[in-house]
Amino acid sequence: MADAPQGTWTIMEVLRWTTDYFQEKGVSEPRASAEVLLAHSLNLTRLDLYLRYDQPLTPEELARFKDLVVRRRAGEPVAYIVGHKEFWSLDFLMTPAVLIPRPETETLIDAVLQVFKQTTENKKQKTENWCLEVGIGSGAIIIALARELPRTRWVGVDISAPALMVAQENARRHEVAERIFFLRANLLAALHPGPRFNLMVANLPYVPRPVWEELPKDIKEFEPREALLGGEDGLDLIRPLVQAAPGILQPGGWLALEVADGQAPKVAELVEQTGEFEQIEKIPDYLGVKRVIRARRREG
Ligand SMILES: C[S@@+](CC[C@H](N)C(=O)[O-])C[C@H]1O[C@@H](n2cnc3c(N)ncnc32)[C@H](O)[C@@H]1O
Known part of the structure; x- marks a missing residue:
């Protein structure tokens, strides 16, 4: 992850970079994975990401998110990383x-x-x-x-x-x-x-x-x-x-x-x-x- 986001990145920039990175590494559902993980690490909904697309991430937020990206890149399913999954419109x-x-x-x-x-x-x-x-x-x-x-x-x-x-x-x-x-x-x-x-x-x-x-x-x-x-x-x-x-x-x-x-x-x-x-x-x-x-x- 040498070319991972450094310095100031907005939510939208991070999403774009992560989606491309997942795609390149053959991670399934790259865009959805990036959105769910970023929303989880910022304690936001997926919709919030789009409402706050130009909000910059703090270095701590970026570091926290990178940890999740590394886990997903290694194959860990998103549901285990975030600790929940929706089924029949219920959260499990x-x-x-x-x-x-x-x-x-x-x-x-x-x-x-x-x-x-x-x-x-x-x-x-x-x-x-x-x-x-x-x-x-x-x-x-x-x-x-x-x-x-x-x-x-x-x-x-x-x-x-x-x-x-x-x-x-x-x-x-x-x-x-x-x-x-x-x-x-x-x-x-x-x-x-x-x-x-x-x-x-x-x-x-x-x-x-x-x-x-x-x-x-x-x-x-x-x-x-x-x-x-x-x-x-x-x-x-x-x-x-x-x-x-x-x-x-x-x-x-x-x-x-x-x-x-x-x-x-x-x-x-x-x-x-x-x-x-x-x-x-x-x-x-x-x-x-x-x-x-x-x-x-x-x-x-
Ligand atoms: C395919 S998962 C289904 C889980 C859940 N019902 C679902 O649909 O998401 C199968 C479940 O059967 C359990 N299982 C496997 N062998 C079993 C057995 N011999 N007796 C009872 N449960 C078993 C597993 O531990 C696992 O939780």
């Missing part, structure tokens, strides 16, 4: 213990709300709806759904103790902690068998090993491997979860699983093979990738 605390929620995961939220919102808004129903998420990570999915579905109670499972702590803090910040029971477990191992849940959602690690080997440095070296890698074909965790799903879902209960690009036919087949589900659908994300498998446990 992020640490390197958790996967950074992806925009395509909002497809899973939509897919659940399409079928489940009516169920939970049925005022005649006296009993509460019990829902389960396996692999909660930061809590992005479980918290978004708990907020959208006020008449639900949740069990959130993750194998990672540090991830559970992040999810608990996020649930507290978004005022749904009292409706979520957090459980450290391997898939469903800690749950008593019995059809108690009206809904089970999961975005489990599903990246096949050969794909994982080729992932960009930002992901492979910084995000938790146990949140990404799903074995040789990516289905090491999804397979047993689908097998076990009929045993814990009530008749009429819903299953919704996020899958990788190309996995939908195989996962839909696994769900079909249990012989316990109907209305099995492959739901596309905003790019047209079949991203979610949704199915309903048969009533009879």
Whole structure:
């Protein structure tokens, strides 16, 4: 960074220089990265940067910002550097213990709300709806759904103790902690068998090993491997979860699983093979990738 900004630089000059620098070094989303990091280091919003474009940075501000630029240049994701990330219009605390929620995961939220919102808004129903998420990570999915579905109670499972702590803090910040029971477990191992849940959602690690080997440095070296890698074909965790799903879902209960690009036919087949589900659908994300498998446990 020998040619990095020295002396007096305005916000706009720093933004331009950093964007070019990131671009040259192959950093993904160079402009957005520069904006988010500069806004964070100056304790401003991204919009403020444009409203104060000719404001000069103090030497201390410049030094602080350079530290962040060095970290991003080394591949560290912006969400870990700034410590938070937006998902479903909610702000989530992020640490390197958790996967950074992806925009395509909002497809899973939509897919659940399409079928489940009516169920939970049925005022005649006296009993509460019990829902389960396996692999909660930061809590992005479980918290978004708990907020959208006020008449639900949740069990959130993750194998990672540090991830559970992040999810608990996020649930507290978004005022749904009292409706979520957090459980450290391997898939469903800690749950008593019995059809108690009206809904089970999961975005489990599903990246096949050969794909994982080729992932960009930002992901492979910084995000938790146990949140990404799903074995040789990516289905090491999804397979047993689908097998076990009929045993814990009530008749009429819903299953919704996020899958990788190309996995939908195989996962839909696994769900079909249990012989316990109907209305099995492959739901596309905003790019047209079949991203979610949704199915309903048969009533009879
Ligand atoms: C792809 S991340 C999803 C995180 C979050 N739900 C999201 O969508 O952003 C998968 C999560 O599953 C957890 N996980 C991995 N193996 C597991 C297992 N055997 N049992 C329970 N959770 C597991 C990981 O720790 C990680 O938090």
